[in-house]
Amino acid sequence: MNDQLTLDETVDEGWVAHLRDLSTGVVPPTSANPHAMSREAIRRTRTRRAVLSTGGGVLTVAAVAGAAFALGGPTTGGGLLPGGSASAGADASTSADLSRSADLSRSEKERRAKEVREAAIAALASAGVPDGWEVHELEGLTYALPAEIVSSGPVQDEPGVTSDMWHSSEDPDAPPFLRIAYVTPDYEFYDTKAGGLTQTPGREATSFDLSGATTATVEDGSSQELREIMAMPAGDGAAEPVRILVHRADGPGRYLITMTLPEGNSELVEGFLDSLRLN
Known part of the structure; x- marks a missing residue:
């Protein structure tokens, strides 16, 4: 007895063709959409190009500004760069103006001091300074001396x-x-003794x-006290001491004038005293 099942049912070829078409349209699932990935790549490429283009422009502006700064010139045509401040330029301008003002002030003081000296010299000349005498000035005191008496040069003075x-x-x-x-x-x-000299008048002064002095005195060789102070013995016939003291009325400044003269120079002392002026 034959138990084999015989399939004699007819196969539907149309159905088979339909299944075959369906199988060709099916694709395995993927983790990413290739079309979406392509669109994203294109977008990123365009963005990167735009950023590079913009950054290049900024770098160009920075390079030009840096070069102008290094050369000491302005970075713009009169305007400020973004974020710039006018305070630095204003401070420099103010400092320059103050410096010019100080220079002008010093120049003005020097000009006025020169005018005072020239006026004093002119006043002395008009007052009858002896012929051949020359007018000099020291810290507001003008005086005249014969032309044959000349300067000994710069003096190494003590402070004050x-x-x-x-x-x-x-x-x-x-x-x-x-x-x-x-x-x-x-x-x-x-106001004390210094090297044998004092700044207060002696008893025989x-x-x-x-004009302009609170004290103006003169002492000559007839004063024994002065001879002792200046260490010049009396009666040697070689030289005569003279000391003139002048205290300014407008301040603490004082003038101490000492002379060692040959005998018989009273005319020199008289002419010198007549020429004194306080400016």
């Missing part, structure tokens, strides 16, 4: 002292010798008139 030294052009080692000194309270011996 400014002085001029004079001697004869004929014989620098022989009298006359003159020292005109201006002293201030900064001088260590302002004689006063004379001088």
